[in-house]
Amino acid sequence: MLTTNATFLYKFIQKPKEIGSIVPSSSFLTKKMLANLPWNNIETLVELGAGTGVFTEFITENKKESCQIFVIEHDYDMRKNLKIKYPTFHYGAKAEKLNWLLQRYDLPQVDCIVSGLPFAAFSESLREKIMLAVNDSLKPGGIFVAFQYSLQMRKTLKKHFREVIIGFVPLNIPPAFVYYCRK
Numbered sequence: 001m002l003t004t005n006a007t008f009l010y011k012f013i014q015k016p017k018e019i020g021s022i023v024p025s026s027s028f029l030t031k032k033m034l035a036n037l038p039w040n041n042i043e044t045l046v047e048l049g050a051g052t053g054v055f056t057e058f059i060t061e062n063k064k065e066s067c068q069i070f071v072i073e074h075d076y077d078m079r080k081n082l083k084i085k086y087p088t089f090h091y092g093a094k095a096e097k098l099n100w101l102l103q104r105y106d107l108p109q110v111d112c113i114v115s116g117l118p119f120a121a122f123s124e125s126l127r128e129k130i131m132l133a134v135n136d137s138l139k140p141g142g143i144f145v146a147f148q149y150s151l152q153m154r155k156t157l158k159k160h161f162r163e164v165i166i167g168f169v170p171l172n173i174p175p176a177f178v179y180y181c182r183k
Contacts, residue, residue: 028171032178033145034058037112044110046070046102046137048095048130048146049117053082059114060086068107072098096129098137109139115146119153127156135160135183144181149174157181 034055039062050056050073059069069089073079076093083091092101095117102110113134119127134144144161146153147169157164161181169176 026169026172029147029169029176029178030054030058032167032169033114033147034062037062037143037145040064042067042111044068044070044107044112046072046098046110046113048072048098048113048115048134049074050082051075051078051116053078053085055114055116056082056086056089070102070105070107070110072101096126096133098130098133102137110137110142111139112143112145113138115144117146119146119148120150127153131156131160138183140183142183144179144183146179146181147176148179149176151177153179 042063043066045059045063045067047055047059047069050071056069056071063069069086070092071079071082071086071089072092072095073082074093074095079091079093082089090101090105090107092098094101095115102108115134117130119130122130138144144157146157151166154164154166157179161183163182165180167178167180169178
């Protein structure tokens with residue numbers, strides 16, 4: 001079995017517009033995105049673009065036992081591996097279908113959505129569909145946290161959320177911006 005880094009590189013070479021990076025997110029980026037979430041108040045969480053599961057592992061270690069997790073990963077092989085490692089979670093393939101997927105599994109609006117999606121690689125139309133699905137799927141006051149390699153999403157996120165805070169993580173390949181948004 002390929003290592004996480006080798007898997008990521010292989011998938012990036014196959015589908016660069018879907019994977020978005022040659023290596024998984026660093027522990028620095030993972031902590032910046034997830035360490036300060038209000039874990040005791042999160043009953044439902046969605047992860048978009050889970051990849052090889054770097055954020056999924058952190059989420060698993062920090063969520064409360066009753067928290068329901070829904071993982072969206074477009075790549076079939078990566079999603080299959082995540083299902084094996086985290087069999088109690090719910091899974092789907094398309095972020096733009098998030099509303100439908102949550103209804104299908106009878107899950108309410110969620111408290112938090114964590115995104116590793118490479119929005120810069122998506123068409124403007126797909127980005128907007130995903131952002132509408134995210135906004136519709138979040139409870140009032142819900143949290144959306146995402147990272148990107150540029151500030152391209154700042155204007156879009158400010159349109160969809162009442163609060164947008166941007167951080168920067170230089171110790172990631174490549175360096176990344178973290179968007180912490182509240183509905």
